[in-house]
Each structure stands twice: as C-alpha cells, then as structure tokens.
Amino acid sequence: MGRTTRRAGGALAVGAAVAGLGAGASWLWRHQADIAFSRPVNEWAFTHMSTVLPTEPVSRAATPRLLPSEPGLRDFTYEHAGERRTLADLHIRTHTTGFAVLHRGVLVREEYPGRFASRAARFQLFSLTKSVTSMLIGIALEEGALGSTADKVVSYVPGLAGSAYDGVTVEDLLHMSSGVEFVEDYADPESSFARFERAVSGGGSLLDVVRSLPRTAEPGGTFNYSTVDSQVLGWVLEGATGLPLSRYAHSRLWSHIGAERDAYYFLTRGRPRTALGGGSFNASVRDMARVGLLMARGGELDGQRIVPPSWVERSRGVDAPHLAVGALGTDFPGHYGYANQWWTLAGERRAFTGIGIHGQYLWVDPDADLVVVKTSAWNTAEDEDRDAETVAALSALVRHVEARG
Template sequence: MEPAGWGGTLAAGAAVAGVAAGAAWLWRHQGDLATSRPLNEWTFTHMSALMPTATVARPPDPRPLRHAPRPLEVTYAHAGRERTLADLHAATHTTGFAVLHRGELVHECYPGRFASPEARFQLFSLTKSVTSMLVGIALHDGVLAGVDDTAVSHLPHLAGTAYDGPTVADLLHMSSGVEFTEDYADPQAAFARFERAVTGGGSVLQVLRSLPRAAEPGTVFNYSTLDSQVLGWVLEAATGRTLADYAAERLWHPIGAERDAYYFLTRGRPRTALGGGSLNASVRDLARLGLLMARGGALDGEQIVPAAWVDRSRGTDLPHLAVGALGATTPAHYGYANQWWTVAGPERGFTGLGIHGQYLWVDPEADVVVVKTSAWPVADDPERDAETVAALRAVVAHLRSEA
C-alpha cells in the first residue's frame, strides 16, 4: 500500500513537471509565438515588455511635423483588379500608415489593434537603413576613417574569423563573402541559431565565429543580418558610444523626434543592440527619417546626414547589386545599396524594409515618404510585398500628379 498522502504528492509533482515542461516549450518557441498572428500585433508594439532595452532619447523640443490632412483617394492594380488603400491594409495587415508630401503629413491611419501615433513599432531589418545613416554621419565626423576600413581593424577579436577581411563597404552592400543563410523558417539555419542566441541568452559572437567564408569579399550579394550586426559593432567601436546613445545624439535630436525610440538588447551578457534588427520607433519619427533622406540629408538648412551618403543609398554601379540581379529568392523589383533597397525606375526611389511588412519608402523626386508598419503572419511574403509595392508606387504617382 502507498503511504497516506502519496497520491496527492504524486499529483502535485506531476503538475509541477507539466508546468516546467510547458515553460520549457514556451521558451524554445517564444520567437514563433511572438511573430504569429494575432499575437504579433501586440508583440510588435510591446517589445520593451519582452526584452531588455536601451533608450534612444528624444530632444526636449520636438520639431513639429506640418499636418495637412486630406483625402487620399488612391487605387492600384494588383492580381487583375483595382484595389483601394483600405484593401491594402486588410490584405497586408497594416498596423500604421503615414504619407508625407512636400514635407507635410497628408495622410495617417493606424489600423492595428495596439497601434497609435504614440506606439513604438518593431522595425526588424528596417533598422539596417538607420544603421547606415549613422555610419554616414560617423564618416563625416571623422570617427570612421573610410568605407575601406576593414571590420577587424575596429574589432580585433574577429581576427581569424570569416569577418577578417571584409571592409565597411562590403558590409554595407551585403557582400562580406561570409556564408549565412537568412532563412526564417528553417530551425537548423544559421539565422535560427542567431535568433536563439539573441532571445535565449546565448552568444551572438559564438554564432558569428562559426560561419565560414563562401566568396571573396565585395563580389557576391548575400543578404545577412550578421553583416549588419558586425557593422553596428564597428560603429560602436569607432564612436565609443552605444548605438542607442549615438542615434539619440546624431539622429533623434537633430530630426526633432517626438517620441523616445529604443533598441531591444540581447538577453545574454554583454548585452548588445542589433544593428540589423532591434530598433523600435513611432511611425511619425520614421517619417521624419524618411523626410531627411528625401531632402538629401538636410532639414531646415541643417545637414544631418551627408548628401553624398544619401546619394550612395539610392544606388550603386556594382552589377551584382543592380535591380533584378540579387538572386532568385529576392523580388526582381529590388536592388541593394548601402543597407537600403533600391527600386526600379528613373526616379531612383529607395526603401528600408523589415520582415513582417515594415517599409520606409522614399521618393526624393516626388518629395514623397511613405511609412507602413505591418503584422504579416509570416516573415517573408512575396505576394504581400508585390501588393504593397504596387500600392506605394500608386501613392507616389498620385501625389506627383498634384499641381
């Protein structure tokens, strides 16, 4: 016979074991859960509740955006029929949407359940384009000598790794030659190991050290968040500042941001921001960044990002980065330059992009900036991207046609 109370003890033990197993499962699958609909509408506006963060402080006196709201009756053709912006928002799970024309905020809406002008949105790889802006500023400041600096000259602990050789220019153009598969669905891919290191307390540096060389630096486009991670580390080493502090001083204050932004940090120590994917900011402050890029890096007569750096971000003559030349897994309407995606057409428009549908679309010739944040159910979706590009092109064409 069992001693009295054993049944209750065994049941309690089983319950504890079940809770522990459930907690372990949640820990292992936290990334999948956080990015799945409909939960991602909450997580993409509440990353500060999930991860450690570093604040990008706003200035005491924000630079007001000129508001000139008016109807934006735009239609676009996709999949054989005419669609409206309301169709776009429904089909592509828009959470925030803003349009600047000639420096004025002409349209703004927040279809997301947790979205508002005050919300800070997880930008994923749109962060890379902001990192590029900071690199351009650092070069102008003289704290970075030039784009021909090697990564290892600033990060000597990378000596002997595959990142011993690529230059800042190679990193900016996603042409380091380091083998890295940006596959968000494969749990065995290098990206999955990187993600687990970020969220699970592991070592990002250890993941980086494990990567082999696949091509001569500067010769092949291979989209890699680790290239941008190294670029962010180079920037921190050169400036002696964290990404958050440097972004606050050299971008958020000069553009007159109205909200603090923040980078989420790795759980493992030493904690680090992700130069390729952890910035969270408001839609309006993203629009301010886009306006800065549309105006050649200047606002109200103040040159914030060097004009030549903005032009470099609009395209390059390197053939492997041309629109349509990035490979079979990349939509043919994109090229790449300087941590920005270039788009086909004589206007030389360009955009920052983040997985799950984040866009900062800049058309300097039309003086149009469009911000779109989204909560796609999957990281990459060529169909939703094609529809979004069709819609954003239509917005630009509509506003360009205004007298």
C-alpha cells in the same frame, strides 16, 4: 529578406517574447517564435518589445519638429491583380498596423489600423534597423570617427581577427557582400540564423556565432542578405565612436530630426548586452517619417546637414552589377536591388526603401519629396504577394500625388 525566411522566421527580434509570459514554459519555449510572430499575437508583440526584452532608450529631441497636417488622399486608388483598390483595401489585405504619408513635409495621411497601434506606439522595425545603422555610419564617416568605407572590419572589432570577417571592409558590409556564409532560414533549427537567434534570446555569445561562420566567396562581389553583416556593422560603429548604438543614435540623429517620442533598441539577454544593428530598433511611425524626410531632402532638415548628401545618393543605388535591380538572385523579388543597407527600386526616379520582415516599409522618393511609412503584422516573415501589392500601391501613390501637384 530572402525567401528562405518564409516560416514565422525572424525570431531574433522577439526571441524570448512568449517565454517571458511564464505558464507552460517548456511548450512555450519550443514554440515561442510561432506564437509571437503569428496573427493576432504578433500585433501585440510588434508594439510591446520593451515589456519582454531588455532595452536601451534613444531619447527624443528636446524640441520636437512639427509635422504640419493636411489630410488628403481620400480619392486615391491603385490597381493590382486586375482590380482597382483603395488604401483601406491595402490595409486589410496586407495587415497594416500604422501608416503615414509625408508630401513636401506635410502629413497628408496618417492612420493606425492595428489593434495596439497608435501615434504613441513604438513599432518593432526589424530590418529597417539596418537602414538606420547605415545613416549612422555615414554620419560617423563625415565627422571622422570612422576613417573610410575601405577600412577593415577588424580595425574596429578586433575580436573578429582570424574569422571569416578578417579582410572584409566596411564597404563590403554596407552592400551585404562580405562573402561570409549566413543563411537566414529559421525553418532549419541548425541553421546559422537559428544559432544567432538562440544567442540573442537565450543568453549565448553573438561573437562566438559570428566567429564560427565560414567564408564562401571573396569579399565585395557576391550579394548575400545577412543580418550578421549588419550586426558587425553595428559593432564597427560602436568601436569607431566609443558609444553604444543608442547613445550615438540619439546624439547624432534622433535629437536632430526633432523626434517626438523616445525610440529604443532591444538588447540581447546575455551579457554584455548589445543592441542589434540589423534588427532591434523600435520607433513611432511619425518619427520614422521624419527619418524618411531627412533622406528625401538629401540629408538636410531646416538648413541643418545631418547625413552627408553623398551618403543619401549612394543609398539610391551604386554602380555594381551584382547589386542592380533584378540581379540579387532568385531568392528576392525582381523589383529590388540593394545598396548601402537600403533596397533600391527600378526606374529613373531612383526611389529607395528600407524594409523589415512582416511588412515594415520606409519608402523614400526624393524627386517627389514623398515619404511613406507602413508598419504591418504579416503572418509570415516574407510574403511575395503582399510585398508586390504594397509596391504597386506605393508606386501608384507617388504618381497620384505628383499628378495633383
């Protein structure tokens, strides 16, 4: 999420989307990310990943969990930049494609302003995938497939022995504190991020890219936002459970939250094909609202414990100065901290949010029993102004809902 990804960056998510269209292949290949990630094409790309890359399904629940609906929030407004604005203003200004609000388990708002968006659409969630991966890690720990967050990465991913990840723990990965250098700068075609993307979309070896990264800090003490840390975390999960991410996500999460739609991970083009634990999950807005409800309810739904309550609690923030709100460095907005593959928020409420580039949010406020899902199609991977307006609007929405009781 760092500001270094300000270009159309994040090509790892739709690396070969336009290349699959055929005509003018050479020019399209050189400019595929710019095209696929720019408006209005990105609205199509972000809802059609399954048509352009290999995928693995995460099958829906046998019996979907009903979401009761009581439409509301018609009188809601928020203030930003000295102006009073409505949700319609927010959607226009921040290119919302899908939007849902759950309060006390009731769907009080649902709309799909995007051209290709609908209740049935599966949205590319980018780095919201990281938060889902974290939930799966918590489940694996509780059931004993994963021993401890203190376990060394190479215990589960022996192919990383001798690399900069040798000596890094699962805990380090969860907090983006591996000490391994990875710069998410797509503007530089020689950056580690660009090499990672080329391996995803062009058939190269992700393992080779990861093994080539140097260590720049001791593990555990320095925050560096890194999709590779999350990728390794996904490999740890697969190594610990013996299952691909898609099957584990179905059996331990998707089937238990009552998901109404199949989700999916897109896969690398090269074999062995692999899902991206840091950025290839696609799901419907309603099902992501169910994920948020699970986290808002302390890891339980309908009396069933799915994610350990302690895991939810640590996702709201941990006692580590380098992860505190405002302490992540100048590349990140001051209203965020980080913990457990989630972004933490200022204030005593300890709300938290998953975030994906181009404006994807899963906002969770357990104290208010409120969840907001917002998918978007920003023209750039990062946008300080649109992020600030979104945070202002969703913070005001929590206050509004609580005031109404």
